[in-house]
Amino acid sequence: AQRVTQPEKLLSVFKGAPVELKCNYSYSGSPELFWYVQYSRQRLQLLLRHISRESIKGFTADLNKGETSFHLKKPFAQEEDSAMYYCALKGTGGFKTIFGAGTRLFVKA
Amino acid sequence: NAGVMQNPRHLVRRRGQEARLRCSPMKGHSHVYWYRQLPEEGLKFMVYLQKENIIDESGMPKERFSAEFPKEGPSILRIQQVVRGDSAAYFCASSSGTSGSTADTQYFGPGTRLTVL
Numbered sequence: 359a360q361r362v363t364q365p366e367k368l369l370s371v372f373k374g375a376p377v378e379l380k381c382n383y384s385y386s387g388s389p390e391l392f393w394y395v396q397y398s399r400q401r402l403q404l405l406l407r408h409i410s411r412e413s414i415k416g417f418t419a420d421l422n423k424g425e426t427s428f429h430l431k432k433p434f435a436q437e438e439d440s441a442m443y444y445c446a447l448k449g450t451g452g453f454k455t456i457f458g459a460g461t462r463l464f465v466k467a
Numbered sequence: 468n469a470g471v472m473q474n475p476r477h478l479v480r481r482r483g484q485e486a487r488l489r490c491s492p493m494k495g496h497s498h499v500y501w502y503r504q505l506p507e508e509g510l511k512f513m514v515y516l517q518k519e520n521i522i523d524e525s526g527m528p529k530e531r532f533s534a535e536f537p538k539e540g541p542s543i544l545r546i547q548q549v550v551r552g553d554s555a556a557y558f559c560a561s562s563s564g565t566s567g568s569t570a571d572t573q574y575f576g577p578g579t580r581l582t583v584l
Binding site: 402 | 470471498500502507508509510511512515522523525526558571572573574575576577
């Protein structure tokens with residue numbers, strides 16, 4: 359079955375601390391993995407995708423096929439990173455996107 | 468470019484009524500996706516449409532739900548004879564394509580919150 363699991367509903371860290379939002383997936387084929395973010399009162403938007411291998415707003419995510427994980431990391435959290443983060447999966451060449459339940463990140467001053 | 472537009476933003480219906488949700492994709496986008504989000508859950512894929520065609524409706528409930536994306540005008544998600552369990556946030560997204568590094572990036576609308584009394 360195709361599934362995306364985000365084990366933490368809420369993650370609270372202090373400003374300047376490292377942060378890691380966990381994402382595990384189950385998919386039989388070759389997936390594309392994404393992280394989406396929704397800031398307060400804003401729309402859901404794409405943060406990054408694994409095929410781009412880029413760092414956005416200091417965040418990175420590495421696809422680990424052996425552990426079927428795509429954890430989102432940032433070495434030094436900022437207050438403006440407080441938001442809802444969703445991990446998502448799509449089959450390569452496909453269009454149906456499967457979302458995790460989301461993790462709310464709260465960065466404390 | 469105003470982005471993906473959805474209306475209404477909030478919709479209240481009584482059980483048994485029809486709900487009609489509209490989505491106008493970004494300019495130049497011909498691919499539309501509908502998702503449903505129940506409280507404390509992630510977005511659940513419902514249907515994917517291109518102009519005048521339903522490509523994948525595997526996430527749509529078998530009854531009462533239908534979607535269209537006509538040649539002219541917005542995409543419509545229609546729910547007939549609504550029940551309390553239909554109360555949710557419904558999100559629409561659009562893209563310019565389905566594959567490639569950026570063509571399949573989905574841009575989301577603000578959502579329509581449906582409440583069934």
